[in-house]
Amino acid sequence: MSDFTGTLVVLLLLITALYLLVNQDWRWAIAALGLQYVWAFLLVIPSWPAELAVVKLVTGWIAASVLGLTRLNLPATPPATGSVPSGRVFRLLAAGLVVLLVLGAAPRLTDWSRAFGIYPAWGGLLLIGIGLMQIALRSGFFRSALGLLTLFAGFEILYAAVEASTLVTGLLAAVNLGIALVGSYLLAAPTLEAEE
Amino acid sequence: MSSAFLWVVLPIAVGAALLLYRRKDDTPLYLSLGLSAVLTWIAWQFPIDVVLQLGSVSFEIAPTLVLLGRNFTLGETQRLLLTFIYAAQTFWLLGAFLTRPGRLFAGLSLIAVGLFMAALAVQPFLYAALLLAAAVLVWVPVLVPQGSQPGRGVQRAIVFNLFAVPFILFTGWLLTGVEATPGNFSLVLRAGLLLALGFSFLLAVFPFHTWMPMLAQESHPYVIGFLMFFLPAVSSLFLLSLIERYVWLRENPAVFQLLLAAGSLGVLLGGLWASQQRHLGRMLAFTSTLATGGLLQAIGLGDAAGLHTFFALLLPQAWVLWALAACFAVLARHTPSQQLDELGPALRQHPLLAFTSVAGLFGLAGLPLLGPFAAHLSIWSGVGQQSVALLVLSLLGSLGLLAAGLRLLHAWLGAPAPATQPGAAQARGDFANPYIWAFFIIWGVTLLGYGLLPSFLAPVGRLVLMFPQLLQ
Numbered sequence: 320m321s322d323f324t325g326t327l328v329v330l331l332l333l334i335t336a337l338y339l340l341v342n343q344d345w346r347w348a349i350a351a352l353g354l355q356y357v358w359a360f361l362l363v364i365p366s367w368p369a370e371l372a373v374v375k376l377v378t379g380w381i382a383a384s385v386l387g388l389t390r391l392n393l394p395a396t397p398p399a400t401g402s403v404p405s406g407r408v409f410r411l412l413a414a415g416l417v418v419l420l421v422l423g424a425a426p427r428l429t430d431w432s433r434a435f436g437i438y439p440a441w442g443g444l445l446l447i448g449i450g451l452m453q454i455a456l457r458s459g460f461f462r463s464a465l466g467l468l469t470l471f472a473g474f475e476i477l478y479a480a481v482e483a484s485t486l487v488t489g490l491l492a493a494v495n496l497g498i499a500l501v502g503s504y505l506l507a508a509p510t511l512e513a514e515e
Numbered sequence: 516m517s518s519a520f521l522w523v524v525l526p527i528a529v530g531a532a533l534l535l536y537r538r539k540d541d542t543p544l545y546l547s548l549g550l551s552a553v554l555t556w557i558a559w560q561f562p563i564d565v566v567l568q569l570g571s572v573s574f575e576i577a578p579t580l581v582l583l584g585r586n587f588t589l590g591e592t593q594r595l596l597l598t599f600i601y602a603a604q605t606f607w608l609l610g611a612f613l614t615r616p617g618r619l620f621a622g623l624s625l626i627a628v629g630l631f632m633a634a635l636a637v638q639p640f641l642y643a644a645l646l647l648a649a650a651v652l653v654w655v656p657v658l659v660p661q662g663s664q665p666g667r668g669v670q671r672a673i674v675f676n677l678f679a680v681p682f683i684l685f686t687g688w689l690l691t692g693v694e695a696t697p698g699n700f701s702l703v704l705r706a707g708l709l710l711a712l713g714f715s716f717l718l719a720v721f722p723f724h725t726w727m728p729m730l731a732q733e734s735h736p737y738v739i740g741f742l743m744f745f746l747p748a749v750s751s752l753f754l755l756s757l758i759e760r761y762v763w764l765r766e767n768p769a770v771f772q773l774l775l776a777a778g779s780l781g782v783l784l785g786g787l788w789a790s791q792q793r794h795l796g797r798m799l800a801f802t803s804t805l806a807t808g809g810l811l812q813a814i815g816l817g818d819a820a821g822l823h824t825f826f827a828l829l830l831p832q833a834w835v836l837w838a839l840a841a842c843f844a845v846l847a848r849h850t851p852s853q854q855l856d857e858l859g860p861a862l863r864q865h866p867l868l869a870f871t872s873v874a875g876l877f878g879l880a881g882l883p884l885l886g887p888f889a890a891h892l893s894i895w896s897g898v899g900q901q902s903v904a905l906l907v908l909s910l911l912g913s914l915g916l917l918a919a920g921l922r923l924l925h926a927w928l929g930a931p932a933p934a935t936q937p938g939a940a941q942a943r944g945d946f947a948n949p950y951i952w953a954f955f956i957i958w959g960v961t962l963l964g965y966g967l968l969p970s971f972l973a974p975v976g977r978l979v980l981m982f983p984q985l986l987q
Contacts, residue, residue, distance in 0.1 A: 447681075454674055463670050467677055474681040481688045486583040486637075490645040494680065497652035501673060504656060505665045513662025 320365050325438035332358040332442050336449040337414055339465060340457075341407045349387040352465060353380055355446075359472045362442045366479045371488060375475060378492040382468055382499035389503035390461060393510065410456050417448035434480045446473025464502025471495055518563050519580035519587035522554060522597055523633045530625030539618065547621040548608040551628075555605055558597035563590055587636040592981050596635070596752070599978070603833050604628045607741055610837060613950060614737040614844035619657050624741060626653050631749045640760070641687030643753050644680045647717065647746070651676040654742055658734045668729030675716050675726050676746075682713030693763055703763065710757070711773065717750045718811070720777050721784050724804055728788075731796035736847050739796065740840020743803035744833060751810045755825070758814070759982045768817070775815030775898065775905060781808025783908040786880070786915030790922065795843045795853040798919055802839065802879055805916055806832050809887075809894060812909065816897040819979070819986045824893045826978045831886030831965055832879065838958050839875040842868040855922060859930025862923075867945040867955040869927040876920030878962060880913045886962040889969040 320328075335355040342348055356379030363372040425440040450470030454463055475491055529550055533543040557576075561567065566575045578590040589597060604624065611620055630650035634643035651673065658672075659665040689706040696702065715723050731739045758764050785805030792798040809832070813825035845868055847853050849861035862869040874885065881891030891913070899906040945951045965971055979986055
């Protein structure tokens with residue numbers, strides 16, 4: 320991966336992850352999640368054969384679709400009130416701290432082990448950090464599921480550099496789909512017919 | 516046929532098929548109970564990797580199943596563990612007839628136990644973290660039944676259990692480096708730190724335990740009890756496998772000191788918090804924290820005696836946690852708030868279950884004559900030899916759980932007797948229910964029998980043979 324392409328992919332990854340963190344509209348959040356998996360796929364490609372890496376892309380898109388379809392079938396919730404977007408500003412500042420940390424940590428990670436390239440290290444750590452922020456700062460199962468999927472996408476970018484087992488790829492795909500399915504179930508559970 | 520097919524693939528497949536059953540009767544429960552009992556019997560009776568002749572037919576249970584290029588191995592040394600896990604599952608399914616934890620319980624419990632067994636069978640075994648995470652995710656539909664509003668506990672449970680995965684998987688990669696260069700202190704430190712964090716999330720060690728009481732407040736006590744028994748039990752076996760596998764871990768005294776300290780803290784906090792709870796579910800959660808702390812303490816003792824103690828504790832703990840979850844679930848059906856001060860009438864109506872609950876709490880606190888006592892004594896003795904401060908913490912924790920038992924006893928005996936009106940039908944309580952009588956007698960005799968005669972389950976001591984390096 321050339322310097323220009325690598326930097327561009329990491330920047331695009333950062334933009335989609337930040338958008339996921341600050342946006343209010345779930346439709347755009349799902350679209351951003353789908354795009355995020357494309358950039359993550361591009362960062363996994365240097366470490367893995369394309370046919371294995373594409374599993375992550377497809378799994379991510381399926382997970383995003385599952386969450387999106389469930390959300391689509393739920394009644395609309397009123398938008399948050401208040402004219403000052405203090406929550407968004409706070410989340411952006413928190414994400415800024417994550418970016419600073421990652422800028423310092425990623426080069427050290429690559430120095431420490433040659434298994435990690437600098438762009439996957441940046442991308443993976445960024446997604447892990449912003450995924451954590453998403454889980455910690457946003458409430459609700461939908462946002463938690465998005466946070467967990469983001470965190471796992473970051474972890475998988477890094478882990479791809481050190482492990483290419485088909486079983487682990489399958490199990491990680493199952494866990495990603497499991498997060499999406501459980502998130503969907505928890506979103507829909509109150510509206511489902513109660514058991515006796 | 517391979518052992519992994521029999522004890523991993525088959526239960527998962529049957530469990531998944533049972534989820535499709537839509538009629539509201541007990542058929543899934545009967546089927547899963549039957550399968551679980553048969554799998555227990557096969558594990559108990561049939562050796563693995565030996566050709567058996569039945570008349571003109573010969574068959575063999577092969578120890579290894581290859582799936583996607585990796586092995587799932589359950590050999591002869593794990594046969595007793597298979598028996599134990601599937602016997603436990605059989606009892607949990609039997610209890611479901613009394614506690615009614617929901618239509619999906621039977622199928623999902625088979626899937627969860629299949630995944631737990633897969634976690635113990637997979638090679639390289641560090642992939643177990645993924646299978647344990649999958650088991651937690653699978654369990655969500657019974658934790659939050661259809662039509663109910665999910666709380667924050669389930670969200671936190673999922674997040675914390677999934678956090679364990681990256682830590683443990685990266686540890687696996689680091690450990691290969693540590694094996695190659697054992698003198699590299701910074702690598703050992705990083706691997707150790709990742710490992711400690713991963714298992715802290717998995718075993719819900721303080722301060723990562725917060726999801727347990729929250730979830731216990733939101734979910735059915737029997738469902739949460741299942742998770743709180745199987746998850747720590749399988750995770751601690753996973754931890755033992757890890758210590759068994761890596762020389763630098765099992766020869767490092769700091770690892771065992773850390774486990775002993777974490778376990779003692781779990782015992783202390785679990786016991787003290789249990790004594791402060793007014794909610795049955797939360798009390799069960801903190802009791803489970805104390806139980807997990809006890810298992811960690813046993814591993815932390817470090818030598819062969821610690822390993823023997825671990826299994827000597829695991830069995831009676833399983834017995835007590837199962838009974839506690841069952842009793843609390845039946846009592847919760849009569850008092851949905853599960854608050855101790857509203858529980859009096861239900862306790863008066865179910866004296867056998869009330870007695871079992873109190874005896875269970877006392878047993879886990881380490882009261883003499885009851886099942887876990889011998890193992891507790893061994894732990895206290897071992898901990899005392901290493902650190903008096905940790906022994907004091909452990910005893911305080913046990914006293915806390917004892918106080919929780921006394922609170923329950925007070926709620927039972929202090930409740931006013933139910934008013935009986937002439938001509939009114941007596942509410943159907945424990946004494947009229949033969950199943951509760953059978954449960955009470957079998958459970959009580961077993962707990963007392965194991966307490967009085969710990970050698971009663973001596974053959975179970977063979978479980979330690981799974982970890983030959985730790986035995987040396």
